Amino acid sequence: MLWAFLLVDGLLFLENLGNSLPRGLSIEAKTKPMNRRAFLINNTKVAVMAPFMPAWFGNGSPEGQLDYPNMPEWIVQLVRQNDQSLKSILERTESDPTSPKFGSVVDGVGMVNAHSVTSLIKTALNALISEPSAYFGDQHLIEVVGAAVGVLLELQHADGTIDLVTTNFHSTPDTGFIVKWMAPGYRLLKESQIPNKEQITKPLWTFLERAGEALKVGGIHTPNHRWVVCSALAELYMISPDQGYRTRAEEWLAERIDLDSDGQYNERSSYIYSSLSNRVLISTARGFDRPELLEYVRKNLEMTFYYIHPNGEIVTEASGRQDNSIIGFLENYYYPYRYLAIKDQNPQFAAACRLIEQTAFSKVTGFLHYFLEDPSLWQELPGPAPLPVSYSKLFPHSRLGRVRRGNYDASILGGSASFFNFHKKEAVLQGIRFASAFFGKGQFISESIDYIDGKFILSSKLKGPYYQPLPVEHLPDDGDWEKMPRALRPQSEVQQYEAEVVVSEVEGGFALDVSIGGTDHVPFALEFIFRPGGTFSGVEAHDSLPDVYFLKSGMGEYKAGADTIVFGPGHHTHQWVDIRGGLPRTGSPTVYLTGTTPFRERLLIR
Structure with missing residues (x-):
């Protein structure tokens, strides 16, 4: 059975989700x-x-x-x-x-x-x-x-x-x-x-x-716990000015706030813990008269402008916590945006409030106590200024590239098996992954992300060696395999694996130049993983596996609501989708391109 922590009305609960939950x-x-x-x-x-x-x-x-x-x-x-x-x-x-x-x-x-x-x-x-x-x-x-x-x-x-x-x-x-x-x-x-x-x-x-x-x-355990404890101490201090509350909070605050130059907190938890850190830092600033803490909140709120999909959802794929890749909106940010929109008379923060009101206001209920306690938040928001809707940016600390052009956007991720996703309002390509049968370790994950001349570059290099007899001077006297580590054995017949993805913009979307090689005749499978609820055209269903399709040639389409994603061209030389060493299928509708190395292809997504 699968269990997950759920954020409900501002509180976390454990819930039984059944036997499966597509990522x-x-x-x-x-x-x-x-x-x-x-x-x-x-x-x-x-x-x-x-x-x-x-x-x-x-x-x-x-x-x-x-x-x-x-x-x-x-x-x-x-x-x-x-x-x-x-x-x-x-x-x-x-x-x-x-x-x-x-x-x-x-x-x-x-x-x-x-x-x-x-x-x-x-x-x-x-x-x-x-x-x-x-x-x-x-x-x-x-x-x-x-x-x-x-x-x-x-x-x-x-x-x-x-x-x-x-x-x-x-x-x-x-x-x-x-x-x-x-x-x-x-x-x-x-x-x-x-x-x-x-x-x-x-x-x-x-x-x-x-x-x-x-x-x-x-x-404490985690980075955000420090600020949660500080805010709780500040809340108590507003009831009873016990100097011990302030003294303990100052000990935690002396460690300094864990905000990087991108404007993101250490855990990169855009849906849950970044917004939480903003709220509790505001409480700490108010309770202990530490207005300088608000500057960290401002920087994170400004960064978050570039984490917004066209339908109002927030980017979660770069998170280092349990909210990674879940679907969420900006409701957890409403209080920080409103507090600073009014305090600073910030028109873009006001625009973020309006967006939340349009897309997720019913989920703000769990934060009602903030608004009951502080009637200054009842006043009208300042006039809004447009949020950014056309940009190409790299957030290096999060290994995240973000591109938005009006009604579509993409995220490019280093350090993640799902390295590219594409949102076109109702139609969503949740991720692209590929794995090669290279010594059981060929799941493509780029540890870094480079941004050169407007292009995002992801790459991975692996080696597949064989091992020679252990040198005599290292032989144990009892034949125990565990006493003969590979690190002491000479290597031979070392096979090479190199993969690279270069993401660039084309009219109406993106091109992914995919190169897989190093050792010939290695089978691979590349996945286009879509959010459920749409319909395909141009693809063929697998004979027996549910939600598995092949794009054998030409372009495929995925239509959800009024929006359609076009992707391809196809490539098909085999039907092996569960590559050894690759991640398991997600359970979401997935289209596969299959082949063997060497493979070099420009994939288009619009």
């Missing part, structure tokens, strides 16, 4: 119906004795109270979408006060854990303090959330940490994630006039305060 396909979390008591909304709304007025948590004094009658429609829309998320979570929540499991929330695999419970608390806090919500001030929901916080306290270790049950135990960074999610909601609820809010705020502060002690001393 590059989108991943969607599905809520399974649970045999749980249904949550009943109390139809009687609570009366509040004074206007709801949460505090302003910025660097300075309040600029004005949160005026819900003037709440912009896009915030109202997010609040209502948050209600839908809450409704789904409540279906997995034990909401019967007489049950010993009152307040428990199961995840996608039937476990109660800190993250499943946090999903309820975080989402419910947004609803409880938002007048447009159907759950605004709901007293039964307050009871349920108070019980859920009690469950969370039971799951918290004595050292203040929690577990990410899929991998990390007594985890400081995962505790940091939870703190940064819940501290803003805690502050908003504490400053509200909601009756009986103490059922939540008192135990929640106990959790947060204990977590803060762990954050002052605990370690």
Whole structure:
């Protein structure tokens, strides 16, 4: 069975995806119906004795109270979408006060854990303090959330940490994630006039305060964990100005931010962790009055302009984390773009916000707490300026080439078996790969990428030696093969393998000059891997393998919606597609060119 981490409403969950998932396909979390008591909304709304007025948590004094009658429609829309998320979570929540499991929330695999419970608390806090919500001030929901916080306290270790049950135990960074999610909601609820809010705020502060002690001393695993911990400390510092929070954050910040000259963070995780780093650096900058940290965010947001496909998706193929090659949009960047669009009056950042609103706004819901807490983000965006839609660039640190010309674009990748992809709005060539049967190691992967005169150059060289008898002075006395390493044997009959791909622009698309040689008569198979959902013409289906096609001659076409990709010419000398030493088939519709070395051909993709 295949499992994956899913980003749902700003939280990560483990989900069973079944037996297969073609590389590059989108991943969607599905809520399974649970045999749980249904949550009943109390139809009687609570009366509040004074206007709801949460505090302003910025660097300075309040600029004005949160005026819900003037709440912009896009915030109202997010609040209502948050209600839908809450409704789904409540279906997995034990909401019967007489049950010993009152307040428990199961995840996608039937476990109660800190993250499943946090999903309820975080989402419910947004609803409880938002007048447009159907759950605004709901007293039964307050009871349920108070019980859920009690469950969370039971799951918290004595050292203040929690577990990410899929991998990390007594985890400081995962505790940091939870703190940064819940501290803003805690502050908003504490400053509200909601009756009986103490059922939540008192135990929640106990959790947060204990977590803060762990954050002052605990370690991390990954580059972004440092900034997550810093942001959690900053969120706590805005509640209680404990100097220990600032001191610990300064220790991590002394390592300096891991942004390269391309504008990308170390993990190159364009969908998940780069956007996360932006959000948590903003929180750290605000909480500790460190505005210089925002410059790193600006640089990454500017770089991200060149990671956008014509349909609004984001380039993920260069990622070094679990979001590599998944389908995703820019929703995780909405808060950073909006925050700095308004702060800097940046018209291109405003344009990025508009793009997200058009392509992925429903997925912004998980970040609602940022917008409830900071009413300055409610103001109108500055007038937009066009985003770049015609360029050719190399990002050397990411070994990524990017070319866009209006309604089509391409990514060229060093260090990746899938070295080229092409997007033409609805029609998507997810990748091109090729493998040769060269001593079981002929999968083409270029370790570098060069950019010369507007052309991207990928190359690989391999050797296939045979080995002579081990010199007498190195012979063991017991015939043990493991004591006779190849490194000590003379080589002979050394075979050579050389492959090169030169990517250049032609009218309406690209040319790939592919050269495979060095040793003659080596079989190879080259794959054009397409996103499912389209139809082919000009190709022939394999006799028995599903989603496998051959382009034997001429040009092939792949049509999806109103868009068509033309590719070829074909080449066909055999039907061997599962080359020894090559990567397994992806399961996506794939067209093969087959042959033997030497091979030199110009492939066109338009």
